[in-house]
Amino acid sequence: MFQYRAGQIKTFFRQWQLQSMVIPGIIWMIIFCYIPMFWLIISFMDYSIAKPLLESPFVGLKHFQDFMTDDRFWRSIRNTLGMSIIKLVLGFPIPILFALLLNEIRNFRFKRTVQSISYLPHFIAWTIFGGIMLNWLGEGGVINQLMMALGLQEREILFISDAKYFWWITYFSDTLKEAGWSAIIYIAAISGIDPALYEAAELDGANRWQRMWHITIQCIRPTIAILFILAVSGMLGSNFEQIFMLENNMNIKMAESLDLYIYNMGLVSGRHSFSTAVLFARSIVALGLLFLANYASKKLTGDSIF
Amino acid sequence: MKRNLIKLGMTIVLAVILTLSMAACTNSENSENTPTSQPTDSTQQPQGESTPNPDEPAWQLDTSPVDLTWFVGANWYAHTWGESFTSKYITEKTGVNVKFEVPSGEANEHITLMMTSGKLPDLISMGSWETAVKKLWEGDHVYALNELAEQYDPYFFKVAGDGTLKWYRQENGNTYGVPNDSYSPNLMHETGMTAANQTFLLRKDLYEDMGRPDLSTPEGFLGALQLLKDKYSEYKGQPISPFLAQGNVPYGMTDYLQNLLAVPHEKDGKVYDRITDPDYITWLKTFRTAYERGLINVDFLVDSDTQVEEKTNNARYFMMIREWTGMTAVNPMLAASENPDSYYIAVDGPQNSNGDSAKLFPGNMDGWMVTMISKSTKNPERAIRFLTYLTSEEGQRDLFLGKEGETWEMTNGKPQLKTEMVELLETDIEKMEKQYGILDTYWMMRNPVIVNQWRPEKAPVIKQMEDFANGQADIDSGIYKGLDPLGDSDVAVTWSRISQNWEEVLPELITAKDDAAFDKVFENFLARRESYGFDKVMEYRQSELDMRKAKMAE
Numbered sequence: 001m002f003q004y005r006a007g008q009i010k011t012f013f014r015q016w017q018l019q020s021m022v023i024p025g026i027i028w029m030i031i032f033c034y035i036p037m038f039w040l041i042i043s044f045m046d047y048s049i050a051k052p053l054l055e056s057p058f059v060g061l062k063h064f065q066d067f068m069t070d071d072r073f074w075r076s077i078r079n080t081l082g083m084s085i086i087k088l089v090l091g092f093p094i095p096i097l098f099a100l101l102l103n104e105i106r107n108f109r110f111k112r113t114v115q116s117i118s119y120l121p122h123f124i125a126w127t128i129f130g131g132i133m134l135n136w137l138g139e140g141g142v143i144n145q146l147m148m149a150l151g152l153q154e155r156e157i158l159f160i161s162d163a164k165y166f167w168w169i170t171y172f173s174d175t176l177k178e179a180g181w182s183a184i185i186y187i188a189a190i191s192g193i194d195p196a197l198y199e200a201a202e203l204d205g206a207n208r209w210q211r212m213w214h215i216t217i218q219c220i221r222p223t224i225a226i227l228f229i230l231a232v233s234g235m236l237g238s239n240f241e242q243i244f245m246l247e248n249n250m251n252i253k254m255a256e257s258l259d260l261y262i263y264n265m266g267l268v269s270g271r272h273s274f275s276t277a278v279l280f281a282r283s284i285v286a287l288g289l290l291f292l293a294n295y296a297s298k299k300l301t302g303d304s305i306f
Numbered sequence: 307m308k309r310n311l312i313k314l315g316m317t318i319v320l321a322v323i324l325t326l327s328m329a330a331c332t333n334s335e336n337s338e339n340t341p342t343s344q345p346t347d348s349t350q351q352p353q354g355e356s357t358p359n360p361d362e363p364a365w366q367l368d369t370s371p372v373d374l375t376w377f378v379g380a381n382w383y384a385h386t387w388g389e390s391f392t393s394k395y396i397t398e399k400t401g402v403n404v405k406f407e408v409p410s411g412e413a414n415e416h417i418t419l420m421m422t423s424g425k426l427p428d429l430i431s432m433g434s435w436e437t438a439v440k441k442l443w444e445g446d447h448v449y450a451l452n453e454l455a456e457q458y459d460p461y462f463f464k465v466a467g468d469g470t471l472k473w474y475r476q477e478n479g480n481t482y483g484v485p486n487d488s489y490s491p492n493l494m495h496e497t498g499m500t501a502a503n504q505t506f507l508l509r510k511d512l513y514e515d516m517g518r519p520d521l522s523t524p525e526g527f528l529g530a531l532q533l534l535k536d537k538y539s540e541y542k543g544q545p546i547s548p549f550l551a552q553g554n555v556p557y558g559m560t561d562y563l564q565n566l567l568a569v570p571h572e573k574d575g576k577v578y579d580r581i582t583d584p585d586y587i588t589w590l591k592t593f594r595t596a597y598e599r600g601l602i603n604v605d606f607l608v609d610s611d612t613q614v615e616e617k618t619n620n621a622r623y624f625m626m627i628r629e630w631t632g633m634t635a636v637n638p639m640l641a642a643s644e645n646p647d648s649y650y651i652a653v654d655g656p657q658n659s660n661g662d663s664a665k666l667f668p669g670n671m672d673g674w675m676v677t678m679i680s681k682s683t684k685n686p687e688r689a690i691r692f693l694t695y696l697t698s699e700e701g702q703r704d705l706f707l708g709k710e711g712e713t714w715e716m717t718n719g720k721p722q723l724k725t726e727m728v729e730l731l732e733t734d735i736e737k738m739e740k741q742y743g744i745l746d747t748y749w750m751m752r753n754p755v756i757v758n759q760w761r762p763e764k765a766p767v768i769k770q771m772e773d774f775a776n777g778q779a780d781i782d783s784g785i786y787k788g789l790d791p792l793g794d795s796d797v798a799v800t801w802s803r804i805s806q807n808w809e810e811v812l813p814e815l816i817t818a819k820d821d822a823a824f825d826k827v828f829e830n831f832l833a834r835r836e837s838y839g840f841d842k843v844m845e846y847r848q849s850e851l852d853m854r855k856a857k858m859a860e
Contacts, residue, residue: 048794049421049441072803131610138613139605140545155600161608161813248608249555250813267415269802270437270794 043277049270056273063277073278076261079167079254083243084235086171092231094179096224099186100212115187118180126177130245133173134160161250170242185227189220225303233290236282258282360460363698365691369401372688375427376404377420378750379413379436379675390743392708399704402692404429414438421447426680428689431750434485434672437792443482448678449686450480455694458687465698473671473857484697485673486752493755494668494781501669501754502779503629504562505771506655511647512538512624521625522657524592531601534624547617549596550606550626555809558627561667563589566627567658568665571786577847581808585658587828592656593816594824607813621648627655630771635735637767649767652774663778669754670784677750696751706757708744714760721760728762785854789847797846800839807834 012019043063045056067073098118105111121129136142137159144156159165197215206214240259247255256264258278266275298304358364376387387393387404397403407427409416417438420426426447432439442448452471455462463471466484473488474481487501494500508521516533520526531548539546551558560581569583580586596602609617617623618633621640633650640649655664679689695701707714707721714723723731723744730738731745739747745761746752764772790805791798811831818824 049418049445051445131612134610134613138608139603156603158604158608161604249809250604250608250817252810264806267418268412269799269806270414270418271799272794 040276040280042273043280045273047273047276049272059273063274064281066274067278067281072256073261075253076256076258080236080238080257080259082254083167083170083238083257086167087174087238088231088235091171091175091179092228094175095182096186096220098179099183099190099220100216102183102187103190103216104208104212115180115183119184120180121177122181124177126239126241126245129173129177130242133169133246137169158250160246161248163251163254166246166251166254169246170239173246174239174242182227186220186223189223190216193219221301222303225297225301226305229290229293229297229305232293233286235289236286358459358461360464363461363465363691363695363700364459365400365695368688368691369399371401371403372685373403373405374429374683374685374689374692375407376429376750377407377409377417377427377431379409379417379430379432381409381411381413383408385739385743385747387748390739390741390747391712392705392743392747395709396704400692400695402688417442421445424682426682428680428683428685429677429693430680431486431675431677434483434674434676435788435792439483439676439678440793442678442680443476446681448482448680449690450482451484451679451690451693452479452481454679454686454690459691459694462690462694462697465694474676483676483678484693484751485671485676486750487669487675487754488671488673489669489754489784490671491782491784494779497758498776499754499758500776500779500781502666502775503631504565504664504666505628505630505652505775506566506664507626507628507630507633507650507771508653509621509624510649510651511645513651513653514647522654522661524588524595524656527592527656528596528599528601531596531624532599535601538624541622542620544620544622546624547603547605547622548624549602550614550617550623550628552626552628552632554607555812556805559593559812560808562627563656565666565780566655566664568662569658571783572851577789577844577851579844582832588659589656590812590815591821591824594818594821597816598819604813604817607816621645621650625655626650630768630775633771634768637771638732638765641765641767650771652771665780665783666775666778667787668779668781668784670787672784672787675750693751697753699756701751702753702756703760705748705751706745707760708742713742713744723760723762731762732765785851785858789850791843791846791850797839797842801843801846803838804835804840804843807831807838 042053042056044058044060045053046059046062047053047056102111102115105114124132138144139156139158143159144153147153148156159169193215197219198211201211201215236258238257238259240257240263243255243257243260244263247260262275262278262282265271265278294304294306358367383406385406387406388397393404413432414436417426417430417432417436418441421438421441430442430448432442451462451466455466471481471484474483474485476482489501506521512534513519515538516530519530519533521530534546534548552562564580564583564586567583567585567589569580569586570578571580572578593602597604605613618636619639630652637649640646657663677693679686679693683689696705703721707723710716710721713727714721716722727738727742727744730742738744763769791801808831811827814827815824818827
């Protein structure tokens with residue numbers, strides 16, 4: 001047993017360059033992800049920020065029962081799932097398609113330019129990008145002017161204040177901002193494919209579509225599977241910053257997601273225990289989704305995280 | 307074997323995490339608890355320093371340099387200490403150098419986070435209505451000012467008005483904060499200055515061009531909007547926004563509009579449910595009609611602060627339910643523009659069916675912000691002395707007027723700002739505040755009773771609004787400010803659910819397709835409110851009001 005451990009330590013030192021890159025990450029995770037978990041305990045207490053933790057009384061599952069009977073909680077579940085499903089079904093394939101199309105471009109400079117432009121919006125913070133969106137969609141905005149010039153509508157529509165557009169606005173603005181960036185990982189995976197495969201396929205008479213289908217997609221399948229599993233497990237955590245920027249009193253019916261609900265209940269209304277309970281429940285469900293997606297992916301494609 | 311090893315490793319990691327997190331907790335508790343004993347421990351005072359005299363300010367005893375951090379709970383506060391003339395002068399005089407901290411977002415959230423970390427700035431100024439204020443007091447995060455004053459600077463009791471100290475006294479007999487801009491009803495009756503802020507504003511040129519239409523009745527209001535749409539829909543190539551309500555639902559379209567309609571706060575000693583008032587409903591329906599006819603848009607319900615500011619600066623609003631103090635910079639600018647009549651004037655806005663004039667909200671005992679001394683401070687004695695100095699007439703004069711001979715001089719025994727300064731006030735407020743730091747630059751401790759006597763006459767375009775508000779102020783209504791439950795008690799949770807729901811419901815009311823739909827939405831809201839437990843809120847308001855009346859009678 002000791003020998004085995006000594007061997008491990010030796011390996012550790014031999015790989016010190018690699019290890020020194022991993023260790024800060026692990027320390028970060030312990031400090032910012034694991035230690036804060038201890039505070040989940042306040043979801044079972046009537047915690048008041050003004051008093052020390054141990055003086056707060058235990059109330060068991062009271063807060064969990066409270067949010068289960070709150071219609072606003074259920075509304076926020078519906079909105080979160082609604083937005084996430086749109087994003088998953090219509091949004092998830094877009095970076096893949098984009099990467100595939102980009103891969104077919106032979107002009108190297110053009111390809112690079114398109115790619116660079118596509119991921120630029122990712123570096124703009126949502127506070128700014130959201131502001132741009134509000135301007136485009138608002139009174140006198142580009143979209144209204146365009147629609148009116150084309151005779152598609154008579155009166156200006158404040159898209160952002162009409163709840164029925166909200167899910168679609170989040171979908172389009174998110175795709176606009178992130179699709180290029182998300183494609184990078186697929187582009188990287190594609191560039192790792194052995195060119196010999198294509199050459200062989202070409203000799204066998206495979207056309208472009210066949211090469212794309214039988215080689216490119218097959219080779220990046222594991223990447224797709226892993227990203228899909230992560231996307232499914234993140235379904236309950238919709239993009240907080242985005243919704244926070246675009247939300248207002250007129251569209252909150254369709255806009256309040258679970259994250260925003262937790263924020264509104266916790267920081268705005270000061271119900272820390274209550275919002276921690278919601279957060280706790282959300283994390284458990286998200287964990288369940290992760291296992292579910294992982295299992296499904298393993299069964300269907302053979303690729304999985306664990 | 308391998309499996310066992312992994313298990314062992316996992317256990318160790320978990321154990322470490324647990325210990326670490328426990329340690330983290332106990333640490334923060336310790337740091338919260340230790341300073342409590344400080345103020346009662348009189349041996350802490352530096353040796354060789356004479357005991358403070360209750361008739362003399364104690365700041366003169368020690369003018370060695372010291373840094374104090376000062377949290378100003380307003381994210382728009384953009385002034386610094388140490389660059390302006392006044393701040394340098396005060397630092398030289400007292401030895402206190404101030405470092406301002408402002409929240410990046412909401413002050414309440416910011417200070418709440420600071421409370422959890424147990425590390426607070428030395429001085430804290432927060433809106434008196436913010437829930438965090440109560441938490442700071444109850445959680446023993448700030449010093450009781452009376453205790454600190456007794457020990458380090460009894461002169462404090464001389465300068466801090468007895469009325470305000472009493473008003474903020476808690477059940478345990480302690481006072482934790484000093485308010486600024488606090489007005490007692492007696493003072494307002496005496497001076498006629500009511501600090502009323504609320505006005506109904508209209509763009510002067512359009513109003514006069516239209517022949518001064520009557521806006522106090524629903525018919526007149528809708529008529530004026532129709533005229534606006536037909537004849538004046540654009541200004542400088544951009545569409546006119548017919549209407550703005552400041553802070554929209556929680557403020558402009560609710561309390562504020564109710565004040566314009568003179569909806570009472572109580573009837574026969576019972577707290578009145580103002581939202582159900584028939585006049586208020588009539589006017590909400592008027593707004594609905596205006597929306598249905600395309601006379602107003604919903605922009606005022608969704609626009610961000612920047613969008614509102616942009617429209618205001620370009621005089622793109624026709625009318626506004628808005629505090630006149632928000633227009634002090636804009637109005638002179640508009641009056642000096644190529645269209646000098648495009649500034650805003652206060653006129654009679656919506657009125658109730660009896661045609662009563664508005665009952666605008668005046669200044670009140672709560673004041674605006676309260677300033678506290680946190681227990682995290684290393685220099686409680688310097689902090690209380692500095693606070694005493696700022697509260698005293700001398701400090702108020704230094705802060706408001708600057709240094710004698712430089713920015714002001716004595717004429718006929720009365721301090722008077724130099725003419726250059728008065729000119730600067732009219733032409734370039736920004737420069738005046740940045741370079742000289744006088745007048746309202748540092749308002750955190752502003753006492754209106756003292757400083758208003760030194761205030762130069764306001765420009766006519768501002769004075770018109772102020773006089774209008776003073777004339778319609780309901781001086782004795784200050785007692786009704788903030789009757790609603792705050793914090794995280796059950797009744798406060800109920801109230802926050804109701805008020806958040808109201809914020810969603812009001813836009814629905816305005817955009818309802820007809821009056822029947824309006825009634826339905828409103829009835830649903832009342833039923834929902836009932837199911838949340840609205841009667842508890844009413845009970846709370848009543849008991850709060852009874853308590854305040856007793857306090858006032860003291």
